[in-house]
Structure formats: structure tokens, C-alpha cells
Amino acid sequence: MTTGPGGEPVQLLTPRGERLADARYDGYLADVDGDAGAEVLEGLYEDLVVVRRIDAEATALQRQGELALWPPFLGQEAAQIGSGRALREDDFVFSSYRENAVAYCRGVDVGDMMRVWRGCANAGWDPFSVNMAPTQVIIGAQTLHATGYAMGIQFDGADSAAITYFGDGATSQGDLNESMVFAASFQAPVVFFCQNNQWAISEPVGLQAHVPVAHRAPGFGIPSVRVDGNDVLACLAVTREALERARSGNGPSFIEAVTYRMGPHTTADDPTRYRDANELEDWRERDPISRLEAHLDSRGLLDEGLRGRVRAKADDVAARLREETVHMPDPPASAVFEHVYTGPNSELDRQRDHYGLYLAGLEAGHGHGHAAAEREGAQ
Amino acid sequence: MTTGPGGEPVQLLTPRGERLADARYDGYLADVDGDAGAEVLEGLYEDLVVVRRIDAEATALQRQGELALWPPFLGQEAAQIGSGRALREDDFVFSSYRENAVAYCRGVDVGDMMRVWRGCANAGWDPFSVNMAPTQVIIGAQTLHATGYAMGIQFDGADSAAITYFGDGATSQGDLNESMVFAASFQAPVVFFCQNNQWAISEPVGLQAHVPVAHRAPGFGIPSVRVDGNDVLACLAVTREALERARSGNGPSFIEAVTYRMGPHTTADDPTRYRDANELEDWRERDPISRLEAHLDSRGLLDEGLRGRVRAKADDVAARLREETVHMPDPPASAVFEHVYTGPNSELDRQRDHYGLYLAGLEAGHGHGHAAAEREGAQ
């Protein structure tokens, strides 16, 4: 397990925004540290601000009844943007439900991003148009898909990689552990990216992992690193290192990004039932955006121009998100039966046809019409 | 992970039978090294010889059609006897299918031991009469039962322990890994005893574990040790240490006993299809029984008296085993319906009653009687 010099998570940017030199990781930040670094940093800054705005807008939309549910990633922006921006287009992402900032990096349309949470789809986007699998609800399941995909990359002789995101809670699932077995055994080009946000709903990470999460992987023969998940540069650097390892045929890596879920588990959750307000305060001081702002400021980059541009972009994205969400058309009844199979299925096709007749009959005033009337009344 | 001084598995007895001093483990062999040591050593020797004889007799019975199947433990006697003899009566064992030498240590009747393999039962013995769960076929499943049992011990405030046996192949299963999560999280008094016999049917251990198996546990926060599984004293010592840890409230331990499956996976397997004869030869030189014999000899204990006594005991056990096996009565038809539920079950009871009528009718010459005739013809 790799850590920072004091055994602490790898940190390249202190909470005050100082850039710490690091013999191992500086090489992965040549672009940031170099002449064109300002552009890179400003890009990361924009990303962080925009995705936080996406998160806030989605949370607001849920409160207004426009979304059924939303899993905020507030506080986890750096982990997601740092890693997400390390990826190449031909890499493939297998995430859980909370990685909407990663989806943003992949170019997912913000309307599509809301589709699942509005209840208009089980998956928001075409996975192959952005090389990112859909939202995964079953904890840990996607980690195996990533490993299998990576085995496929390997068999194809390609130099891309798969990355899988999951939470600290997921480390308890058999699937994640089996993923590491397969990844190590086949030396598959896959990166395991754990966002340890300290909580799995109401359960603290200590209930899942008796020792730091990053300890786990070396026992499977997978190198791991513990990184400050609120440090966007550190997350970028360690992910680049892991991807390089994957691309060069040196197998899987495991990253534990130590971060914090500043919001509720989802908008349906009430974290005051199980956690301490002080904890929240402590983490607020390690905020990923203020940290990058401090750094930008120290490099003389945080002027009103930048702030203004970024704000405008965030406004724009948020407006589009809201617009696309509230005007998302309700899917037709026929969607119920579509895509269960790739072709005909005698039994299901019969059910579809009969239901069509039934609906047409209701429409024509046959049948009873109680339930339809009820639903109408409720609207 | 604890290993011997050279990073090799902990060894207290060399293949030539020399007793190696060991600062950490000598304390656990005070009885062996002390004045009454001869008795302990002779006991272990008897155990090894007797269980090898059980294994040989069972294999022979299978060849003769008296057993349907048998999973030989040839070569793994020291791992099973060393650990099995470290247990207290009130400890509880959760094993797989290959730990019949452990079952012998628990006092399982040799006839009962054969029950499953003759097809006369799904479980050979009353688990509570010997504190050992029945044969487990589903790879890894029993490791969770052990951990749960150990949690129960802890909640009861007792000072006994649970031990679970499994193979190298089982380390790939989600269940074993989830067991380690639970064991570490609750600091349950459970010992994970992996017999790494190098093979999971035709798959070499390297396919399951990219690094030594014993590396796995520390990543879960569980101390581990790699021990020479063909060294009965080393197996005894490391298991005693782990049990002591469990009893004193210091949580779980993981032991990898490095050994070798000298025979086929089961009597239905043909290992020449997948493994090298040389490998077998190498391991023959590390035979657990010759090793202890050499040691006994070096202590002047291996006389004809001992040999004779042990042989007589083995003869006796083997004869009883054969006798009980070949005379095991076939279970009655009614057994099919028994013990599905602890009490009445309207649906199943109805099926049972009707089947009873049906059989009675067949008996009385009603019905067709083709199948019964066929079966009779086949016998």
C-alpha cells in the first residue's frame, strides 16, 4: 500500500492550497506543473464547480418533486473529477449510482443523467456512446463487469483500461473481493477506485473494514494507494499512475480515495439520525473546491474573469439540466414490454398484445376504469 | 503474515525429522518438548497412521463399489491432525468435505464418517455430539457459519472458539472473503484454516491466488501465518497460538497450511490429466508421516513396540470402518420425507401419504411395476 510520507493519504495539495512536491507522483502532474498548467487547473476548477452545481440543482429538483430520488456527491467532487479526468475516451467506466460527476467527465448529457432519478428509465444513457456503463444499484456487482471488460481488453491486445467505482460499504461484498481475485489472476487492466466517504448509509466505515480499506488489495496481489480524496491533483496523479500500469500490461491497481459524504445518503435519508455534526464540520475544512481555489489564488489565477466564466458555465449547465428534466416526456405504456428480449418472445408478445387490447378497451369506455380514475384524481 | 525465519512456511520439524527451535512457537509445544513429550508424540504418530489407514480403506471400499465416492486426504494428514489435536472439546469445527482426519480427532465414528460417501445420508454424524458441522460441499459456505458461530460464542461470553477448514480454491469465493470481513469487524473468536494443497481439482493454486494465500488475511485486519502443512508439530503450534488468540478475546486468525493433495481430487478424478508426476515425487519426500517417524527415531522412540501398537490400532479401526460400511442398512423410503420441516407441512405430508399408498399398491401388485422390475434386474 502506498501512502504519503507520514503514512497519511497521498496529498499533493494541502487544505490551504499549497502544492506539495512528491517524488513518486510529480511525474504524473507534468502538465499541471508545466507552462500550460494554468489551463489544466482552470479546467479542473470549472469541473468541480460545475458538478457541484449539478448536484445542488438535482437536489433542488428532488425537493420540488421533479426527481423521485437523488444521491448527492457533495464533498466527493475531487475524487470523481480527479479520477474521471485521468481517463481516456476509450477507457470504460463501471460505476455505482453516486458517480454522476464521473458521468459528467464522460460527456453524459445532464438530462440523461437525471433520467433514472426521475423514474423515466432504468439507465440514463447509451453506455457505448460515452464508454460508461449505466448506474448500478446492486452494491459491488459492477466491479466484476469492469474486470471482465478488462480481460476482454487484454484478449484484444488493446491498451485501454477499465475503471470501476464503488464505496467503502462495497468492500464487504463478495463480488468486489472476487473481482480482485480475477483481476489479479488474469493481470487484467482494471483500476479499482474506492471512494471511502466514511459511511454506507448509517454504517461507519469501521464496521466494514477493520483496517484501512487500501490494505485489502495487496493481499490479493494488487498494488494499492491511499489518497486524499478531496485533493483533485492527488486523485488525478494516482489514477494516472494506475492507468499507466494497466496500459503497460502491469495489471490491476486499487485506489482508496479518502473523502466524505457531506450530504445525506440519498435525498430520502436523514443523516442526523446517525452522525455527528462535528464530523461534518471537520470535513468542511477540507473542502475540495476551496482547496483548489486557494491553490489557484496562490498561483495568481483566481481572478474575477475565471470565477465569472466558471459561474456562467455552471449556470448554463444547471439551467439545461432543469429544463431537460422538467420537460422529460413520460414514457408510453408500450415501453413496458420493449427490450426485454432482442427478438420475439411468444409468451411476452402475447401479454403485450392483450394488454394493448385491454388499454384500448378502457380508452373506449369498456371495463371499469376505477384505477385510472383514481390515478387521475391523484394528479 | 508470519512465516519462518527465511520467509518460508513456519517449520518446526525438518523433512529429516530434526526439531527446529523457534522463539515464537516453542512455547506452544511445551508438552511435546517436555518430559511427557514421548506420549504426545506417540499419540500424534498413532493419529497420523490411523487416519492414513482410514483414507486407504475408504479408497479401497470405493474401488470395490461399497462407497459411491471418496475424497482422499492422503498427504494432508499432518495439517488435519496437527490442527485437530489443538482443539478443545467445546470448540466447534466447520469443515469442507476433505477433513475426515479432523472428524477423526473430534471422535466421529468411522462408520458415520462413511455414511455420506456411501450415499446413505447427506450428513454422517450428529454435529452436536462431536461439535463438528457436517460435510460441506458448497465451497466456502461453511466459513460464514463458523464466523457466525464465533459471534455467538462472543455474545455468550464463552472462551471457546470456532475453526473453519477450507481449501486454496475456496479463497476465491465471495463467502470466504465476507467471512473475513465479519470476523474482523466483530473480532470473532474464529480460526480460518486453509489447507493449501496446491490444487482445486485441476486448477493450480496460482490461478486462485496471485500471491501466497496467507497474504490475504492481513488486508482484512486478520493476522496470518504460513505453516508447513506436512509438519504436524508446526501445525499444532500455530493452531494453538490462533486458538489462544481467539480465547483471549483477540479475534480471528488465518492459517495457511502449505501441503499437497497426493491423491486424486476424489475417487472420480484422474489427476494424470492435469499434473506432473515430478511434482508428486517432490512432495513424497516431504511426507508427514516419515517426517514424524524420523523425529521419533531421533528421540529413540520408534521401536517395534510403538510400530506394532499403532499398526494394531490402525488395523482395528480399518476393520471397523469396513464392517460398519458394508453392513450399513439402506434407508427406508419414508426417509425421503423426514426432517424437511420440524413439524407438519400440509403439502408435503399429503405427498408423503400418497406416495405411501402408491408404494403399497405397487407392493400389492397394482400399477405397472416396470421400473421396480428394472431396478431389481440391475441388482
Place this chain on the structure above:
Amino acid sequence: MAEMTFGKAINAGLRRALERDPKVVLMGEDIGRLGGVFRITDGLQKDFGPHRVIDTPLAESGIMGTAIGMAYRGYRPVVEIQFDGFVYPAFDQIVSQVAKLHYRTRGHVRVPLTIRVPFGGGIGSPEHHSESPEAYFAHTPGLRVVAVSNPQDAYSMIQQAIASDDPVVFFEPKRRYHDRGEVDEGIGLEGPGGLSMGAARVAVPGEDVTLVSYGPLLKTCLDAAVAASDEGVSVEVIDLRSLSPVDYPVVEESVRRTGRLVIAHEAARSGGLGAEVAASITERCFYHLEHAPVRVTGFDIPYPYSKIEHHHLPDLDRILDGVDRALGRPNSLSGLEEGE
């Protein structure tokens, strides 16, 4: 008698079970401090301590497997599966261990486990939160499977399930958790007529059609009986309660009178409980049937997203349509009938 919500009734039943037997322990994700995502275990950890109400790591096979180990040790674990869709990682431990251990050991090992599963749809949730997996378990010998439909049964049957020496999969219709009802807290391990857990219940007596259901749809069936009676059709509604074994004598007696059977459930049609009930009742009452048993069920599709879930879930109209079909009424539009 006290009025309480469905959820509160289960909570009260769990509390009684914890009080009654020190070997009863609750295990699950988030059931401690949080009281479970549905608050069914609210307050129980506070009152009984973290060794009786155990927050477990996030691993369902692990929960089930350790619960089995606790049962070996003499405990009586009550496992909460957070949502129906998360029971599948535990499927192996349930099917190969929980269900078989008593048989395997010829009665030596008992597994008095209760597996609580909030199930069914209609709550507008994302995927995997609205499954109806009961048929998988009803097809697994060694398990008892029950589903509750009202607060009184929830209160009584959870205690009976926990007291049962057989493993019980206990389905709770999550969309009814907030429904209120009268609960007689005197009815616990035994009801006035004995155990309710294994006994189907005639919820509404009737003469023309027998309407069988369980869990979340029972309420819709009761509504259907009212609506049908407005149209002059007398529907007898039966709440199965036990899905394995099914209490066939009660259904049989009814169908012999009515000659017509409708079965309603949310689960997919093919291979659902409805198939089993239809087949068994046809065997038992063939010459009394005036019409083939009618199934009103979810479609053979994965559970759809929430904006269209109301199409999938049988509602009042579809159940009434099923009743019409069973009566051979011409206004029936959705029948999968002979000759179409």
C-alpha cells in the same frame, strides 16, 4: 386494541419477540441506530443493545451465513434484507444451507431463522427496490414462506415466524408500511383460532368468484370486492398468508362453492404463485370449476422504472377485469383465453 401503522405493528411484534426470548437477535444493514431504512427496527437497538440488534457489514451472503452460524450456536436470528432486490446475493446460503440443513442433518440442526424481506412495487423507487421474488422461495423445499397483508397479521405473524423452528421467509409489502389498522396485541404466538401464519384467511366472504391474493395486492382485492358488489357480483377474497405451503383446503372449499377462481400477484406471470395455485386448485376441484382459473399478475418483464410501473402492477381495473373473465363476461378485454 390499538391503531397503528403496518410498520409499527412489525416493530411491536419484533419487540415482543426480543422480550420473550433472549436468543432472538436481529441482524441487518442499518437496522441499529438508523432503525432500518423503513424504520421497522426503530428504537430496538437502543432498548436491547448492539448484541441483540446487530448492524452488519454490507454483505447479504455474509449476513445469512453468519446467521446460520448463530443458529448453530442456539440463537434465533431475524435477518432484515433491506430491499427485495438485495436478497439474491444471499440466495445460495438460503437455498443450499438455510433450506437444507435440517434435512441434511436428519433433524439434528434446526435453523429457526426469520428472513424479513420488504417486497413489491408501487413506491416509485429505482431498479431492484420493487421485486416480488416469493415464487423462488416457495419453490424451495425446506423453507416456509409467508406474506402479510395487514397490521394485525404483521404483528402476530412476525412473532409466529420467529417462534417457528423452521426457517421462514417473511414478506412485507413495503408500499403498505404506512397503512393503519387495528391491532390486538393480545394475539401473538397464537390467534383465536390457533396459528394464523399457516392458515389462509377468508377476508371477505362471497359467492360468485373466489379471489385469491396476498401481501400488497390484498388491499386492492378488498377494493375490488366492494366495486364488484356495486355491480352485483359477490366476490370472496382469500388472503393466502402462507405461500409455502399454501393452505389449499380453504381455497378449495371456496372454489367448490363459487366454481370460479382469480389469483392476483405482482410477480411475473410465468412460474409465479398464481400458476401453482391454479394448477393445484384445478387438480382438487376440476369438476367444480366453471371456468379456467384466471391469473392477474405482473408481466414477464424485469421490474420497470417508476413512471410506468403502474402498467405492470395489477390495479383495481385489472383485477376487476380478471373477475369478469372468470365470470365469462363479454366486457373482458385482456383475457389470455381459450381460442384467442
Place this chain on the structure above:
Amino acid sequence: MAEMTFGKAINAGLRRALERDPKVVLMGEDIGRLGGVFRITDGLQKDFGPHRVIDTPLAESGIMGTAIGMAYRGYRPVVEIQFDGFVYPAFDQIVSQVAKLHYRTRGHVRVPLTIRVPFGGGIGSPEHHSESPEAYFAHTPGLRVVAVSNPQDAYSMIQQAIASDDPVVFFEPKRRYHDRGEVDEGIGLEGPGGLSMGAARVAVPGEDVTLVSYGPLLKTCLDAAVAASDEGVSVEVIDLRSLSPVDYPVVEESVRRTGRLVIAHEAARSGGLGAEVAASITERCFYHLEHAPVRVTGFDIPYPYSKIEHHHLPDLDRILDGVDRALGRPNSLSGLEEGE
């Protein structure tokens, strides 16, 4: 035409699939050097290499999950589950991922997985080696489920399953692996009358009773037809082949002629395939039925140990008894009939 064993026919079909499409890969435990514990993949790793025929770690959920990932990458994995009883650790990945991914993604992701499961009993094995889990999968929308009963179908249908863009659970009756039969190696992806995979087959035409089965019991049903014909009863035997969806028109046409239906399978009775077929055929042919459909099945018990498994498994006598019952014959002794 060549005579070959059932096992060899699958091997030949797998070989053809591997030759035809470079994206076809086999995955499983011990399938490489050993050729599988039943030798079904014998020689394939040698000829196609370890990246086409992949020995995996011992973890069924891992196998299924990585196979899904390979499918995302454009591969067409064929997974071998070593024995029926070991499919349960993969149940979650099958039910929540394999079955739902195409629906989840509105058609964007296809999962052309074939899951080979040697199933059924009668081989004298220990526990977990003789399960008949087909009803679990037939009740899972999104999967296609088939069972083969003879070498020709085994050879053709394995190729069709692999070529299918839907996931297919492919059940192989392991106790028939050594049976021999004629195989026309020209019948691959399409048969003379089109795909055989989805189409039920009238194995023996007859007039008095329709006897439906699949997989291992089909042979016993053929024997039953011969024995019955000696007694003057003409039995039509139908091999379902596809268990989901069931090809009902073929069964329906037969039952409309015979008026009598018997369904035989090894799986437990309650909630088995037989219930589904009985219920659906009753719906479709109610007015043609002379007798309630009769089920001849395994009991509602965990699979018993080998010395008594012959009681559990429907044999020739029990199937003939079922035929008698369907005919209302008085020598029937085991009926679960009306009025008893």
C-alpha cells in the same frame, strides 16, 4: 450422420461455435486442461488456446460477472457451471444483471451469454450435484431457458443458444451424457424447420394422452409411451425444449386432441414448471380438458441422498401411473385428486 454420445454432441457443438465466431469464449472451472469434470470441453483448450477456453478462479459470481463484462466488450461468453447446485452463488449476477441489462439499457447492451448447467439427478452423487433449478430461471424475465433431451438437439441447440443475442440458460441432463444417438452435423444454427431451440417437438405422436417433459425425463417418457402402447394406450410425448418461453401452441394443439395432459419433471412439485404448464394449458384449453392436468414430479424435499433418490425421481411406473390418472383409470394409486 454420426453416432455420438450426448456429451460428445455438446462438445462438437461448442467446437463449431468456437470455429464460427472468434468472439465466442468458454469460461468455467476446470474446463481447460481437464476438459471439465464431465469432459464436455475436452480438447477445446488445446485447439483454441487459453484465451478462448478459460479456466477461471473458483467463484461462480465472479465467473458470471466477468462474463458480463466480456459481453460489454463484444464477446459471447459460454459459461459452464460445474454442477446445478453451484449456480446459486451466481444467482444475483444472473437475475439482477444478465437478465435485466438489455431491458435496463433500452436495448443498448446485449448480453449474449450462454450459461451451461448440467442438471438433474440419478447419478448417485452427494448433495448439491443433482438439483433441478430450472423453474427459478423460467420465472426470471429476460432469460431464455432451454433443456436438451437428446444428442441431436444438444448439438444444434447449443449452437443456437450461443448465437442468440439473448442470454440463455442451457440445461443439460447430466445422467444422459453417456447416452448415444445419431447426430446430423448439418443441423446447426437452423434445423430443417427453422430454429429448434424455441420450438417444442412432438417426440412421439399419440391420441389418448399428452405427456409433456424435457431434459432427463424425456427418455423415461418415451419408454412410458412404449409401455402404454403395449396396454393399448396411445401417448403423445412432447419435448418442450424451451422452458421459457414455453411453446404453448404445440402443447395446446395436442391437448385439444387428447383432452388429457401429464407433465413430468424431476424438480419439486410446488412451483415447478409443471404448475406453469398446467395453468397455461388449462387457460388455453379448458373446455377441451377431460381431466385436470396431472403432474408427476419430484417431491417438495431437498434432493435426497443417493440410496433413496430413486424414490424422489419420477420413474417409468410413476409416469405410467400419471397417465392412468389422467385417463381416470381405477388402478391409479398416487393421485392428488379431487375428493381425496
